Amino acid sequence: VAAEVDASAKALATPDAVEAFRLHWLGRKQGRLKAISDAWLKSAPVEAKKLIGQRFNVLKAAIETRLETAGQASHTHALDSERIDITLPGTERKLGAEHPLIKTQNELLAIFARIGFSVGVGPEVETDYYNFESLNFPPGHPARDTQDTLVIANQERRPLRDRLLMRTHTSPVQIKTMEQQPPPVRIVIPGKVHRNDAADATHSPIFHQLEGLCVDTNITFADLKGTLDYAMKQLFGSSVKTRFFPSFFPFTEPSADVQISCPFCGGKGCRKCKHSGWIELLGCGMVDPAVFGFAQQKQPAYDPKKISGFAFGMGIDRIAMMKYGISDISLMYSGDLRFLEQFA
Numbered sequence: 001v002a003a004e005v006d007a008s009a010k011a012l013a014t015p016d017a018v019e020a021f022r023l024h025w026l027g028r029k030q031g032r033l034k035a036i037s038d039a040w041l042k043s044a045p046v047e048a049k050k051l052i053g054q055r056f057n058v059l060k061a062a063i064e065t066r067l068e069t070a071g072q073a074s075h076t077h078a079l080d081s082e083r084i085d086i087t088l089p090g091t092e093r094k095l096g097a098e099h100p101l102i103k104t105q106n107e108l109l110a111i112f113a114r115i116g117f118s119v120g121v122g123p124e125v126e127t128d129y130y131n132f133e134s135l136n137f138p139p140g141h142p143a144r145d146t147q148d149t150l151v152i153a154n155q156e157r158r159p160l161r162d163r164l165l166m167r168t169h170t171s172p173v174q175i176k177t178m179e180q181q182p183p184p185v186r187i188v189i190p191g192k193v194h195r196n197d198a199a200d201a202t203h204s205p206i207f208h209q210l211e212g213l214c215v216d217t218n219i220t221f222a223d224l225k226g227t228l229d230y231a232m233k234q235l236f237g238s239s240v241k242t243r244f245f246p247s248f249f250p251f252t253e254p255s256a257d258v259q260i261s262c263p264f265c266g267g268k269g270c271r272k273c274k275h276s277g278w279i280e281l282l283g284c285g286m287v288d289p290a291v292f293g294f295a296q297q298k299q300p301a302y303d304p305k306k307i308s309g310f311a312f313g314m315g316i317d318r319i320a321m322m323k324y325g326i327s328d329i330s331l332m333y334s335g336d337l338r339f340l341e342q343f344a
């Protein structure tokens with residue numbers, strides 16, 4: 001029988017062959033070993049049992065040794081066929097990229113963080129009170145018409161101040177911030193704003209603003225100028241100049257529009273600045289005492305006789321378009337990967 005084991009153990013190259021070998025010899029019901037045991041061991045006379053038993057065990061051990069070595073060999077063989085070729089190039093995994101708007105927004109937040117401005121947020125759906133009334137746009141005031149407001153439907157039965165709309169600017173967060181915390185305040189608030197504007201290369205019904213608010217004792221227009229001049233130099237380079245023009249916003253007095261010297265031509269005049277050498281970039285002013293009056297309803301410390309402040313608002317989209325040379329604002333909202341991948 002030992003010769004038989006040797007013979008049948010010759011071709012044990014595959015896992016299937018090893019399993020067939022195991023079944024043939026050790027199978028519980030029809031294995032050869034079971035048959036031998038039944039035929040010889042069980043019926044053997046007592047005096048022969050010991051010797052037969054020993055031989056039986058030698059045979060069994062021989063079969064098991066065969067199985068073990070064959071098992072290892074066929075396993076290695078199987079791994080051979082599955083072996084990984086480490087010289088093949090790997091699967092490319094694409095990394096996402098920051099959207100140019102978020103990139104610009106983060107850059108602005110970092111610039112203002114360096115001079116002590118913290119970051120705030122506010123809701124995009126706002127009440128008439130926060131978007132207009134508390135910012136000194138009384139009901140029926142003509143300045144409301146300049147905002148191209150998108151209103152939420154079916155609000156007519158509510159009192160005007162509670163009616164919901166899509167915020168047209170981030171300025172409502174000025175009042176909301178002051179209601180939450182007494183002065184001093186130094187905060188910037190980025191966020192989406194909405195206007196009923198027809199979309200074209202430079203207009204989108206959704207765009208982004210960065211609001212700024214600084215309130216303390218003795219804040220002056222010089223602080224406002226210094227802050228914005230610093231921010232524009234950080235953003236566009238130290239050779240950029242700023243200039244301030246009289247303007248009007250209901251919630252600031254005096255108000256100003258700010259222009260920067262064209263960063264593309266250094267102020268000499270080019271197509272980007274319509275050959276004027278200057279680009280208008282933001283609105284700002286000293287917080288109107290009437291606005292402090294609304295804040296005082298919740299925080300008495302906003303007493304316009306004791307404190308003063310400045311506020312500003314800038315369009316993040318326009319700044320991003322200037323910084324990255326983007327000519328069509330709709331690209332910002334298209335989700336087109338061919339556009340977005342350029343910022344990776």
Ligand code: PHE
Pocket residue numbers: 168169170171211212249252283284285311312313314
């Ligand atoms: N909210 C103004 C706008 O959207 C910008 C602004 C903010 C002006 C703060 C003055 C002060 O045009």
